[in-house]
Amino acid sequence: MMKVGIIGCGKITEVRHAPEYHENPHCEIAGFYDVVPEKAQALAKEYGGKAFASVEELLASDVDAVSVCVANRFHAAISIQALKAGKHVLCEKPMATTEEDCEAMVEAAREAGKYLMIGLNQRLAKAHVKAKEILDSGEMGEVLTFETHFSHPGPEGWTGQANSWFFDKKTAQFGVMADLGVHKTDLLYYLTGKKIVKTSATLATVDKRYPDGRLVDVDDNAIALYTLETGAVGTMHVSWTNYGAEDNSTKLYCQNGVMRMYDDPTYSLIVEKKDGTVVPYQLDQLTSNKEQTSGGRTSTGIIDAFVDAVVNDHQPMISGESALHAMKVIFANQRSSESGQAELVK
Ligand SMILES: NC(=O)c1ccc[n+]([C@@H]2O[C@H](COP(=O)([O-])OP(=O)(O)OC[C@H]3O[C@@H](n4cnc5c(N)ncnc54)[C@H](O)[C@@H]3O)[C@@H](O)[C@H]2O)c1
CATH class of the missing domain: 3.30.360.10 (Dihydrodipicolinate Reductase; domain 2)
Structure with a gap:
């Protein structure tokens, strides 16, 4: 059973990531984080798991993977932080806001030996x-x-x-x-x-x-x-x-x-x-x-495809x-x- 944490609790998490992880039988939602704590609390109440107080706290937990669903500018830093912490990452599109950041994300996944997927559904x-x-x-x-x-x-x-x-x-x-x-x-x-x-x-x-x-x-x-x-x-x-x-x-x-x-x-x-x-x-x-x-x-099938990659260990x-x-x-x-x-x- 894969444990996932979701970072960013706005619209795409509300209509896609949270409900689709929740419905996937091979996955359990460990919790949520958002800079607006009430948003994480509301989703934890609806789907289970906890509302984490910071990205660091979420990444220090035993989650196997994270979804990065924050505004574009923060995609790269949070994805790289998660990969370095040994988590697989599903990051929403667009990948990042500079070409260098996009390349750094790919490199971080390679170095960590973890999967990085982008939400191009x-x-x-x-x-x-x-x-x-x-x-x-x-x-x-x-x-x-x-x-x-x-x-x-x-x-x-x-x-x-x-x-x-x-x-x-x-x-x-x-x-x-x-x-x-x-x-x-x-x-x-x-x-x-x-x-x-x-x-x-x-x-x-x-x-x-x-x-x-x-x-x-x-x-x-x-x-x-x-x-x-x-x-x-x-x-x-x-x-x-x-x-x-x-x-x-x-x-x-x-x-x-x-x-x-x-x-x-x-x-x-x-x-x-x-x-x-x-x-x-x-x-x-x-x-x-x-x-x-x-x-x-x-x-959209995007969440199921990510869970399948992590659970069955394939790119x-x-x-x-x-x-x-x-x-x-x-x-x-x-x-x-x-x-x-x-x-x-x-
Ligand atoms: N795949 C798709 O078709 C699709 C569709 C819609 C949105 N998206 C992408 O999903 C991402 C989120 O979009 P949205 O529509 O949910 O926006 P949104 O504004 O509804 O939600 C973003 C959330 O992230 C939080 N946040 C922002 N910066 C943060 C940070 N540094 N740490 C933690 N939380 C932070 C905000 O408080 C907010 O709750 C965007 O990159 C967007 O492009 C993808």
Whole structure:
């Protein structure tokens, strides 16, 4: 039985980490920590375990693993502290706020001989898993071009706070580019298995405002034109100003046809072949932010995958190392937006 401690007791812990660890039969929640003690106490009351008084106290306990669910700026320091204390770590996305910190997290896991997993749950969505299986079979040929979208009305609908850390450049580093863009950048890499080598990106703040009317410090819209190592080109559009229905769709245009994911209300994957055949798959629908915040929840599978890696002692599928590429692309997007030029991904 794996014992887990959860650091950071905000929305993602409330709707995902706490309930999904609680439901996992191979895991026991040993306790919670948050800088706001009442938050840890409330979750300990609901799910069992104790409310720890500090990160140090939690790490000195007999937990095997921790979830790091704090604001972005603190991901690296807490994850590294936990790894050095001999704990496996599931850290929420985006991995960290600097490239050096992302690399230091991977190095800390290697040195400690512990697992580091990043919460890039889009890889586990059923239509993405099926699409990857089809792409890997070679049946669709190479991906030639693509478009991927992730947009919703913004994090204030998620946290319930009009002025949260999500809008603070020092704490979040990026706005929508890291919040949603890291998911889709990682997804493109995961699905195609090909690295993004060049990007032309624009990060913009067009509408999201603090309660006093000033525009927020971080990007609320971002568009990137990516070139893959194969020469395939495509776009990613992420937005916090989509005040209509959430868009979580991806289309891959391949040599032998088109794969459409999450752009149809019934069929989460539709494969349109060059010869005219259409194969619709009714697999699942992604839970929107709106549904999650109102209590509607379907397991993303991320917690179960982490518990399985720890209990059965194998590298998690979304290891820190495999999540590094998407972060490098996100930092290249930032450089490109600042320079106004295409940037190579280092
Ligand atoms: N995988 C996903 O799709 C997904 C979805 C939402 C959020 N997230 C990520 O989860 C993380 C948390 O987001 P959230 O929506 O829960 O935010 P939130 O603001 O609701 O919660 C953050 C919590 O962390 C606490 N905290 C902040 N700094 C801390 C520190 N140094 N030590 C201990 N506690 C600290 C805050 O008091 C708060 O309770 C973010 O990195 C976010 O990007 C991931």
